[in-house]
Amino acid sequence: MTLILSMASETCIEKNCEHPMxxxxxxxxxxxxxxxxxxxxMVQYKAQHGTPGDFHLVHLGxxxxxxxGVVMTEATAVEANGRITHQCTGLWNDExxxxxxxxxxxxxxxxxxxxxxxxxxxRKGATKTAFEGGIPYDPDLAWPLVGPTAKAFAVGHxxxxxxxxxxxxxxxxxxxxxxKRAEAAGFEIIEIHGAHGYLLASxxxxxxxxxxxxxxxxxxxxxxxxxxxxxxxxxxxxxxKPLFFRISALDGSDGWVLEDTVVMAKExxxxxxxxxxxxxxGLAGSIMSxxxxxxxxxxxxxxxxxxNQAGMPSIAVGLxxxxxxxxxxxxxxxxxxxxxGRQALDDPHWPLHAASMLMKDHAYxxxxxxxxxxxxxxxxxxxxxxxx
Numbered sequence: 001m002t003l004i005l006s007m008a009s010e011t012c013i014e015k016n017c018e019h020p021m022x023x024x025x026x027x028x029x030x031x032x033x034x035x036x037x038x039x040x041x042m043v044q045y046k047a048q049h050g051t052p053g054d055f056h057l058v059h060l061g062x063x064x065x066x067x068x069g070v071v072m073t074e075a076t077a078v079e080a081n082g083r084i085t086h087q088c089t090g091l092w093n094d095e096x097x098x099x100x101x102x103x104x105x106x107x108x109x110x111x112x113x114x115x116x117x118x119x120x121x122x123r124k125g126a127t128k129t130a131f132e133g134g135i136p137y138d139p140d141l142a143w144p145l146v147g148p149t150a151k152a153f154a155v156g157h158x159x160x161x162x163x164x165x166x167x168x169x170x171x172x173x174x175x176x177x178x179x180k181r182a183e184a185a186g187f188e189i190i191e192i193h194g195a196h197g198y199l200l201a202s203x204x205x206x207x208x209x210x211x212x213x214x215x216x217x218x219x220x221x222x223x224x225x226x227x228x229x230x231x232x233x234x235x236x237x238x239x240x241k242p243l244f245f246r247i248s249a250l251d252g253s254d255g256w257v258l259e260d261t262v263v264m265a266k267e268x269x270x271x272x273x274x275x276x277x278x279x280x281x282g283l284a285g286s287i288m289s290x291x292x293x294x295x296x297x298x299x300x301x302x303x304x305x306x307x308n309q310a311g312m313p314s315i316a317v318g319l320x321x322x323x324x325x326x327x328x329x330x331x332x333x334x335x336x337x338x339x340x341g342r343q344a345l346d347d348p349h350w351p352l353h354a355a356s357m358l359m360k361d362h363a364y365x366x367x368x369x370x371x372x373x374x375x376x377x378x379x380x381x382x383x384x385x386x387x388x
Contacts, residue, residue: 030240050090122199196282
């Protein structure tokens with residue numbers, strides 16, 4: 001199915017209004033995004049036994065009303081033991097499917113694209129929320145953790161069980177089953193979470209993967225499990241629907257580096273992945289295991305390298321807060337899409353305010369018709385007052 005702009009936006013097109021790149025459509029496989037703006041996944045800790053509820057409907061729904069082209073869920077676990085916390089969302093049973101369907105229906109009704117990030121926390125699971133410091137649960141609340149090798153995420157954290165090859169295959173099937181449920185739930189895009197030190201990312205880095213079998217040893221071995229997950233998901237995910245992969249493009253100066261990411265991007269492309277979501281860090285905590293200077297758009301060079309060196313479409317994310325900044329990234333050819341995270345929490349209507357900055361006289365044509373009509377009337381009234 002091809003999803004298109006709202007009727008208000010179609011009217012804008014009929015009037016030949018010029019759109020900045022940020023507000024141009026973008027087609028991936030059989031899905032057309034109404035603009036280039038993506039809601040970045042952000043954990044909210046509000047699920048009950050993995051099930052999203054009213055909070056998630058309102059939380060994600062506000063971004064659809066704010067006209068994010070892609071509204072993406074937080075990291076959603078493929079099994080109960082793949083959660084970060086007890087409050088994280090999941091997609092491991094049919095109850096979850098029905099709950100997500102309610103949310104995707106609303107997002108689609110707003111002519112936006114519902115997307116889900118499928119994840120497994122690996123050795124970073126069984127912790128309290130970020131608000132509580134992210135410390136490990138007491139043993140009575142925890143569950144067994146798994147990883148590429150039996151090395152804890154940090155001092156004081158549970159030591160994970162080293163996955164056998166059979167168990168790796170079982171986990172691949174969990175991602176496959178979750179992908180099938182994502183289709184039943186009405187999602188148009190899947191993003192596989194391979195970043196921030198969680199299970200798939202922990203296989204990539206030599207700092208967390210000491211295996212001597214086919215899933216370790218060298219870069220090719222360390223990439224094998226994430227690539228097999230993507231290949232298996234692509235095989236069951238409808239051909240007309242896009243598949244994304246989020247990666248920590250740089251995770252330590254002597255661990256996983258940008259050169260590795262470029263190589264992996266080419267391999268992901270061969271697996272049928274359509275877009276790389278370029279983040280960084282997480283292997284050794286909430287920041288990178290190697291220092292990096294943070295500045296507005298500090299991760300854009302990673303998206304640029306993937307796009308221009310690997311020939312793979314990319315998403316730029318990280319301290320992108322201003323419409324002109326986002327537009328310049330697209331105009332420079334550094335990324336294909338722009339992901340907005342924490343700034344979206346501050347301003348759920350960020351895409352609409354970006355339109356106001358970039359499109360000026362025609363900004364209201366991309367607002368929900370129910371909002372834009374009132375705002376246009378308000379401006380007309382203000383203009384009459386100022387003329388007096």
